[in-house]
Amino acid sequence: MQSEARSPYTPIPMHVLHAYYESTDRSLKTLELSFDHAADSQAFFQVFNPGQFCLLSVAGKGESALGVASAAWEGDFVRFTAQNVGSVTSALHALKAGDALGMRGPMGNGFPLDDWKSKNLVIIGGGCAFSTLYALTKHVHHEDHRGDYGKLTLVYGTRTSGLCMYKHDIAAWHEDEDMEIHQAIDVPEDNWLHHVGYVPDVVRQVAPSPVNAVAVVCGPPIMTKFTLPALVDLGFSPENIFTSLEKRMKCGIGKCGRCNLGPKYICKDGPVFSLAELNALPADL
Amino acid sequence: MNLILEKQALPGLLQSWREQYDVYVPQKMERFSHFMPLTEESVLVTGEPHNTRIPPKALFLPMTETLVKFTRFGGYEDAQQNVQPRVVFGIRPCDAQAIQLLDTSFIQEGYTDPLWLERREKTITIGLGCHQPCHNGFCTTVGYGPFNKSDLDALLTDLGDTYLVETLSEAGEACFQDLSPASDDIYEHALEIQQIAHDQMPVAFETENLKEKLEQNFNSKFWEEVSQSCLGCGVCTFLCPTCFCFDIVDETQRKQRVRNWDTCMFRTYSLEASGHNPRPSRVERTRQRLSHKFVYWLDQVNQIGCTGCGRCVRYCPVGIDIRAMLRQAQTLPFEVSHAV
Numbered sequence: 009m010q011s012e013a014r015s016p017y018t019p020i021p022m023h024v025l026h027a028y029y030e031s032t033d034r035s036l037k038t039l040e041l042s043f044d045h046a047a048d049s050q051a052f053f054q055v056f057n058p059g060q061f062c063l064l065s066v067a068g069k070g071e072s073a074l075g076v077a078s079a080a081w082e083g084d085f086v087r088f089t090a091q092n093v094g095s096v097t098s099a100l101h102a103l104k105a106g107d108a109l110g111m112r113g114p115m116g117n118g119f120p121l122d123d124w125k126s127k128n129l130v131i132i133g134g135g136c137a138f139s140t141l142y143a144l145t146k147h148v149h150h151e152d153h154r155g156d157y158g159k160l161t162l163v164y165g166t167r168t169s170g171l172c173m174y175k176h177d178i179a180a181w182h183e184d185e186d187m188e189i190h191q192a193i194d195v196p197e198d199n200w201l202h203h204v205g206y207v208p209d210v211v212r213q214v215a216p217s218p219v220n221a222v223a224v225v226c227g228p229p230i231m232t233k234f235t236l237p238a239l240v241d242l243g244f245s246p247e248n249i250f251t252s253l254e255k256r257m258k259c260g261i262g263k264c265g266r267c268n269l270g271p272k273y274i275c276k277d278g279p280v281f282s283l284a285e286l287n288a289l290p291a292d293l
Numbered sequence: 294m295n296l297i298l299e300k301q302a303l304p305g306l307l308q309s310w311r312e313q314y315d316v317y318v319p320q321k322m323e324r325f326s327h328f329m330p331l332t333e334e335s336v337l338v339t340g341e342p343h344n345t346r347i348p349p350k351a352l353f354l355p356m357t358e359t360l361v362k363f364t365r366f367g368g369y370e371d372a373q374q375n376v377q378p379r380v381v382f383g384i385r386p387c388d389a390q391a392i393q394l395l396d397t398s399f400i401q402e403g404y405t406d407p408l409w410l411e412r413r414e415k416t417i418t419i420g421l422g423c424h425q426p427c428h429n430g431f432c433t434t435v436g437y438g439p440f441n442k443s444d445l446d447a448l449l450t451d452l453g454d455t456y457l458v459e460t461l462s463e464a465g466e467a468c469f470q471d472l473s474p475a476s477d478d479i480y481e482h483a484l485e486i487q488q489i490a491h492d493q494m495p496v497a498f499e500t501e502n503l504k505e506k507l508e509q510n511f512n513s514k515f516w517e518e519v520s521q522s523c524l525g526c527g528v529c530t531f532l533c534p535t536c537f538c539f540d541i542v543d544e545t546q547r548k549q550r551v552r553n554w555d556t557c558m559f560r561t562y563s564l565e566a567s568g569h570n571p572r573p574s575r576v577e578r579t580r581q582r583l584s585h586k587f588v589y590w591l592d593q594v595n596q597i598g599c600t601g602c603g604r605c606v607r608y609c610p611v612g613i614d615i616r617a618m619l620r621q622a623q624t625l626p627f628e629v630s631h632a633v
Contacts, residue, residue, distance in 0.1 A: 015372075015407050016404070019361070067543065068545040070541070263406055268589065290511050292572070
């Protein structure tokens with residue numbers, strides 16, 4: 009969305025409300041950001057949809073595209089989890105509560121929640137890409153929205169238990185009879201009570217029913233590559249399988265060119281695509 | 294409106310526009326011509342049968358420009374640009390067509406680039422048709438032409454000692470308001486010259502089914518063959534009038550964020566922080582360049598994203614010729630798609 013007053017390239021001012029490590033190896037850090045101006049917050053929440061992303065900006069370092077990991081009902085803040093991989097994300101990791109930074113967004117389409125109403129949701133995530141699925145689950149699981157959807161099944165895999173994000177909520181969801189949750193780690197660990205194995209294998213094992221269901225997959229490319237066919241084998245049609253894509257981005261508004269997938273720009277036309285849509289696009293990922 | 298302009302009167306007319314406008318005209322720069330602001334000493338270059346080296350897209354999307362200023366306490370401000378009303382004179386139809394193509398990317402509801410828009414709104418474009426076919430150009434092959442009027446406020450046709458001026462907008466009319474009208478005979482003569490020029494342009498390759506062939510041969514060895522001699526210098530895209538990709542970088546000392554022309558022919562263009570690169574070699578990057586122009590533009594706005602200006606052919610240091618590539622692509626196997 010474009011505001012009349014500000015250039016779409018100019019970030020809005022934000023402050024860090026909370027900053028904390030999300031993984032035991034400190035590679036993942038969560039930032040909860042508050043808006044400096046109420047008008048920016050209003051504009052944000054007027055259009056925000058789970059599955060959208062923002063560009064976080066550290067002056068002098070650059071911008072980094074990160075999926076929003078919070079639901080609107082949680083409050084007047086936006087949550088992101090950043091993996092420390094490059095110069096911007098390492099600058100983001102250095103931020104403490106009270107520090108200033110910039111944000112542009114929300115960007116992209118987000119999940120087609122209206123189309124999913126009354127359907128069973130199978131949410132499949134891997135690694136730190138789970139962030140937007142976390143926002144989705146929080147949204148759907150909220151009492152105001154829960155009635156709009158059918159059965160809720162969650163599959164979440166990480167390499168190790170220490171890399172599992174949002175542990176507090178995940179633990180609570182295990183106790184919750186309202187949803188079915190399957191957690192997995194890649195290699196066995198002592199005292200691990202859940203699945204051991206890769207996400208595609210866990211999905212085949214759990215075998216969620218495709219009847220009146222949509223599946224949404226977010227994870228590293230290798231996980232997505234093998235999970236999509238697993239879902240097809242389980243009987244999900246390509247129209248009912250969704251994934252969120254990532255590519256290098258700069259502008260976030262379909263101008264700078266680099267995130268194109270054929271004629272589509274992931275930043276503007278995505279990042280959420282159905283498998284049916286992807287099948288019609290070149291495999292340029 | 295059709296008017297007649299004496300060639301002798303042109304320098305005076307250009308100078309008179311300076312009272313109201315910043316005037317850009319092609320002028321000699323080293324071995325090439327280049328759009329530069331008109332001064333009293335400027336020497337206009339219009340007679341050359343080839344185009345400026347750097348396309349006039351640079352007047353709307355500068356090679357480098359500031360997007361955002363960093364303020365003292367960690368805030369951000371819009372960069373202010375100071376664009377005066379301008380006339381760009383002598384823009385060739387292929388380059389004007391390219392500006393129209395770029396409009397479809399930069400001016401979209403909800404996604405408009407304000408810097409591009411401001412420059413566009415403040416600019417009058419006066420075209421100069423190409424009565425002599427230029428080297429390497431192939432505008433008619435891609436559906437445009439040497440006297441294409443798209444996105445011009447006026448178009449000039451060289452008639453020897455005079456120009457026929459066809460005004461195409463109110464702004465264009467205002468620029469030439471003191472000229473006398475051209476007679477029907479002169480207009481007919483000009484149309485003939487335009488037609489001859491059009492017919493002289495060779496057909497460089499066939500465009501029929503080209504999109505389908507490129508699409509269906511996405512994984513073909515063809516891309517390896519045609520990219521083999523590419524150095525990855527990026528000149529084909531930098532000098533392309535329809536290429537618009539840019540990078541955004543922070544300049545710490547100047548406290549600003551700028552955008553610079555970028556190119557899909559560079560490895561770092563699509564390289565991700567994880568180390569993954571969707572286009573790791575020149576094979577994929579060449580495929581992206583050609584597919585964008587001859588497949589994706591068509592998907593997006595149903596126009597070929599190449600205006601046939603010939604710069605990529607003329608300036609490639611190893612002589613890669615997009616026309617030859619596309620002729621080769623025409624030999625690729627394909628199935629007719631039965632779109633409903």
